[in-house]
Amino acid sequence: MxxxxxxxxxxxxxxxxxxxxxxxxxxxxxxxxxxxxxxxxxxxxxxxxxxxxxxxxxxxxxxxxxxxxxxxxxxxxxxxxxxxxxxxxxxxxxxxxxxxxxxxxxxxxxxxxxxxxxxxxxxxxxxxxxxxxxxxxxxxxxxxxxxxxxxxxxxxxxxxxxxxxxxxxxxxxxxxxxxxxxxxxxxxxxxxxxxxxxxxxxxxxxxxxxxxxxxxxxxxxxxxxxxxxxxxxxxxxxxxxxxxxxxxxxxxxxxxxxxxxxxxxxxxxxxxxxxxxGIHVQVHKPVVGANAFVCEATVPPLGDASAQPPYQIMDPQQFGLHQAAQPVAKDLGLDVFHTLLQDMGVLLDEESLQACYDAFRQLAERKEELYVSDLENLLDETLLAPPQRYKLLYLNVSAGSISVPHATVQLEIDGQVRQDAGFGQGPVDAAFKTICKMTHRFPKLVRYEVHAATSGTDALGEVHVQLEENGQTVQGRGVATDIVLASTKAFVNALNKLEQKSKEPSVSEFTEWESWQPRL
CATH class of the missing domain: 3.20.20.70 (Aldolase class I)
Known part of the structure; x- marks a missing residue:
């Protein structure tokens, strides 16, 4: 073989x-x-x-x-x-x-x-x-x-x-x-x-x-x-x-x-x-799509068979596809939490481990049930933030069928704390417009997507945005049990990536170019 x-x-x-x-x-x-x-x-x-x-x-x-x-x-x-x-x-x-x-x-x-x-x-x-x-x-x-x-x-x-x-x-x-x-x-x-x-x-x-x-x-x-x-x-x-x-x-x-x-x-x-x-797979994608292993129960009957038809040529368990829905105990101690992360292939130093554990405890207080997918999102949120010129410190929004949607935002910009408020067509729009006003950046919002990381009304909301500015396009991601907060985190995350990308040269893999000299 x-x-x-x-x-x-x-x-x-x-x-x-x-x-x-x-x-x-x-x-x-x-x-x-x-x-x-x-x-x-x-x-x-x-x-x-x-x-x-x-x-x-x-x-x-x-x-x-x-x-x-x-x-x-x-x-x-x-x-x-x-x-x-x-x-x-x-x-x-x-x-x-x-x-x-x-x-x-x-x-x-x-x-x-x-x-x-x-x-x-x-x-x-x-x-x-x-x-x-x-x-x-x-x-x-x-x-x-x-x-x-x-x-x-x-x-x-x-x-x-x-x-x-x-x-x-x-x-x-x-x-x-x-x-x-x-x-x-x-x-x-x-x-x-x-x-x-x-x-x-x-x-x-x-x-x-x-x-x-x-x-x-x-x-x-x-x-x-x-x-x-x-x-x-x-x-x-x-x-x-x-x-x-x-x-x-x-x-x-x-x-x-x-x-x-x-x-x-x-x-x-x-x-x-x-x-x-931030690239989600379509539901019918082979192997990892949401419907890849789902068979409609109301298929035309052939004879008197009532059991599930033998359509499955692969076992989804073999590919670790059901691990995301596995529950996680909310009362884990630090040592057990550390072991769980190691089982997930995540190795952290003491400082990062403590930061993740503190975030885990805060999330456990807000959610009735925790799952592996919640933990995966928490780790990304805690460990993978880009260099932050813009840091979200505070967000308060008001919206409804009567009041005009508005947002109050506090940001740290280049180490300086600033606060402002603004209005919009909805709470997310109000938050985005206020941040644009505060940062003096007005990128085009190309894509805005919201997904639930798990089931239940208290599920983590996972928001992905795509921003375009001066020919540069980046994606941002934010996670929170509150959709408006997750959206605002995603927007700030994308702004930080735009800041980082604007400092990089654009280099073709084919054309001649005088290479920069790395600092050793």
């Missing part, structure tokens, strides 16, 4: 989802959970892009053990490799990942180079990377809109430069399973049986074929698949980790591939990504 490697790129390609911005603590929290899940490779980011990206990759490399930690470096900019190596310096299993576009569409648009020039650039980049790191992955971007001859020629030439992995990327989600299978069979023949290079596949989901294409590549000889949790990513997203894992597990008889994943951690990982990104 063949072992398959999962290359998780949620922290890099997944973060390209519009409006998604993960802070360094958020990326570290997710990387720790990915390691607990058991992915083989974590692509931590693109360290040459900015100081924040560098810090995130460096922190993941320093903290996370088990998986290979990969960093992206552009073939067009040799200094990228040096920056990436510095970010990965403390990593036990580092990998450099570099790439060139192979299709005429991408080559002409991004590089303005012919095929031979691009081929020379690819081989040079792999050699540069090999001088700095033993483990190198090379990707052919937009490979399925290039001719098979060009792809095979580049793979053969690059293989001689000595990469560990060659990745074939369906960057625009153009391929079909038959085309994927045919190309990989051609590549296996071209490389020969003695080749020590591992073949990999990276698929986008523009035609809804990312998982199918990835499975086709595995059937034809690929040994690694690029995935993201919940399938997030630019446009229609990437190959969904949970869907690929479920297919390989449920149809082991057909595919015959083994994964190193702890399947019980799929549910917690998918929930974490949903909370951190």
């Amino acid at each position: 063949s072992a398959i490697r999962l290359f998780d790129t949620t922290l890099r390609d997944g973060e390209k989802s519009p409006g998604t911005m993960l802070t360094v603590p958020e990326k570290l929290r997710l990387a720790v959970q990915l390691a607990r899940l058991g992915v083989d490779v974590i692509e931590a980011g693109f360290p040459a892009a900015s100081e924040v990206q560098f810090a995130a990759v460096q922190k993941v490399a320093q903290t996370v053990s088990g998986p290979i930690i990969a960093a992206l470096a552009r073939a067009t900019n040799p200094t990228d490799f040096d920056v990436a190596v510095r970010a990965l310096a403390s990593c036990a299993r580092p990998r450099l990942h570099t790439f060139v576009p192979v299709s005429p569409f991408y080559r002409k648009h991004f590089l303005k180079k012919g095929f031979q020039e691009t081929l020379d650039l690819a081989c040079k980049a792999v050699r540069l990377a090999k001088e700095r790191c033993a483990d190198v992955e090379f990707s052919l971007v937009d490979a399925f809109r290039a001719s098979t001859e060009d792809v095979v020629t580049m793979v053969q030439a690059v293989a001689e430069a000595g990469p560990t992995v060659i990745n074939i990327a369906d960057t625009v989600g153009y391929a079909t399973p038959v085309e994927v299978e045919n190309l990989f069979r051609s590549l296996k023949i071209a490389l020969g049986e003695s080749s020590g290079v591992m073949l990999s596949i990276h698929c986008h989901n523009d035609l809804g074929l990312a998982v199918a294409n990835s499975l086709a590549a595995l059937a034809a000889g690929a040994s690694q698949v690029h995935v993201t949790v919940n399938g997030i990513g630019e446009r229609a997203g990437n190959t969904a980790l949970e869907e690929l894992a479920a297919a390989l597990k449920a149809r082991l008889d057909h595919f015959g591939f083994e994964l190193s994943l702890d399947s019980s951690q799929i549910g917690p990982t998918c929930r974490l990504v949903k909370r951190l990104t």
Whole structure:
């Protein structure tokens, strides 16, 4: 039975989802959970892009053990490799990942180079990377809109430069399973049986074929698949980790591939990504959608059968999907609370543990019942706040069928306490407008979503907002038993992310750019 490697790129390609911005603590929290899940490779980011990206990759490399930690470096900019190596310096299993576009569409648009020039650039980049790191992955971007001859020629030439992995990327989600299978069979023949290079596949989901294409590549000889949790990513997203894992597990008889994943951690990982990104999955999404394991009881009867029909091909318990609804005792002592967090894969220092426990006790006083999902939200709220230029200190709102909705807000801005009040069409609108007046920032509210984290009238309200300002888009998140307070927290959270994002340069993964020099 063949072992398959999962290359998780949620922290890099997944973060390209519009409006998604993960802070360094958020990326570290997710990387720790990915390691607990058991992915083989974590692509931590693109360290040459900015100081924040560098810090995130460096922190993941320093903290996370088990998986290979990969960093992206552009073939067009040799200094990228040096920056990436510095970010990965403390990593036990580092990998450099570099790439060139192979299709005429991408080559002409991004590089303005012919095929031979691009081929020379690819081989040079792999050699540069090999001088700095033993483990190198090379990707052919937009490979399925290039001719098979060009792809095979580049793979053969690059293989001689000595990469560990060659990745074939369906960057625009153009391929079909038959085309994927045919190309990989051609590549296996071209490389020969003695080749020590591992073949990999990276698929986008523009035609809804990312998982199918990835499975086709595995059937034809690929040994690694690029995935993201919940399938997030630019446009229609990437190959969904949970869907690929479920297919390989449920149809082991057909595919015959083994994964190193702890399947019980799929549910917690998918929930974490949903909370951190604010990207909720649609109810019919395979494996993790709310209706994925629900069968309508009023299906047309066939005979006299009254029991539940045998529709279930997977056990949701195997994927940890029901853990969120498990109750948590309200009277936990600190030691038991600490043990519970450790069981959830959360390791904290004494100060952070005490802060989380204090927040837990406050929440327990406000809610009749507590669940694991409440605890997950509490941990995010307490541990993952971005650098705060704006800090919410106080909120009071008034609304109803008679009175005009108004809000009184107290903020700490750059260390100075300020207070103001304002009116709006409703309590949330009044709070948002008052904060805009106080901060002198007036971003566009692109998206506003409210979800209940658990059942019951006292459930935690989870609010996600998306703000746009000067071409920058970010998401904010807030949680509270009061929806207006949760909304205000989300708005302030997004403002802080806008502040942070405005200080980062915008860097293309393809274009030439004079890299900044990280402080060591």
